[in-house]
Amino acid sequence: MSTTSNAGPAFHAEPGGIAPAVLSATRPFYWSVRKELWEYRSIYLAPASIALVILLGFVFVLAGLPHTVRGAMEMDAAHQREAISHPFEIVAALIMAAAFIVSFYYALDTLYAERRDRSILFWKSLPVSDLTTVLAKAFVLLILLPAMSVAITAITEAIVLLLSTAVLAANGLSVAAFWSQLQAIPTMNALLYHIVTVHILWYAPVYCWLLMISAWSKRAPLLWALLPPFAIVVFERVAFHSMHFQNFLQDRVSGGNGGAGMLDPEMRMHAFHFMITPGLWFGLLFAAAFLVVASRLRRARGPI
DSSP: OOOOOOSSOOOOOOTTSOOOOOOOTTHHHHHHHHHHHHHOTHHHHHHHHHHHHHHHHHHHHGGGHHHHHHHHHTSOHHHHHHHHHHHHHHHHHHHHHHHHHHHHHHHHHHHHHHHHSSTHHHHHTSSOOHHHHHHHHHHIIIIIHHHHHHHHHHHHHHHHHHHHHHHHHHTTOOHHHHHHHHOHHHHHHHHHHHIIIIIIIISHHHHHHHHHHHHHOSSOHHHHHHHHHHHHHHHHHHHHOOOHHHHHHHHHHHOTTTTGGGBOTTOOBOHHHHHTOHHHHHHHHHHHHHHHHHHHHHHHOOOO
């Protein structure tokens, strides 16, 4: 009795010598990404829920909005812009924070959970390589989640802007002055810059480290993710009385000069200076190494 290998889909010649279409090389990756969205609905539900809460809370703010705008118009131009754009900055900050929390949880849980619930036995029976699976998870972390966050932020801010416009017009205030001080397009450009530089490029090694720990740990992945950096910090402080590694971690987690620090008060974007930052490229190299190790660990690890 012989068994067939599950290394790839089998194709049989059809009558008349016409061969069926070969499965596209990108299809396993596409369906792997779809699987992640099916399994982890918090990827889009959590930011959307925060946006809904923000909109519900903003309804109560609308009553005092005309008074706030009248007070802002008595200030100088810089303070006017700050007072009017502040609610929109809060919207973006809350949604980005929710996306970061979801990304942290997803990266730390995704490869660990499939070994814990033994679903890895089913997924490994499919013709999808471990590298493809890990790359699909990294794609969700570094591309899909930030893109969804930007889209949800843009929709939420558009609704807030429309509600604000309607209330100001109903109270006889200048809508044109409100829009001119808001500077919606530069603000959105700054948000996109922040997402690409910080949440995608700068945080890439952090997320990929968490993926590697998720593939390696047999229990308590959060502990194993935090314990090695903490141990290095303590060892350096005790042995060398220095804080170089601690400063490195703080710079990486806070976004560093490559992220929020690259936006000046007038929101001019210094992309060139960010792209030549050595920490960016070293971080991306480490991120690629962590992904390779995570795929090899997934191949070697079995159910817990």
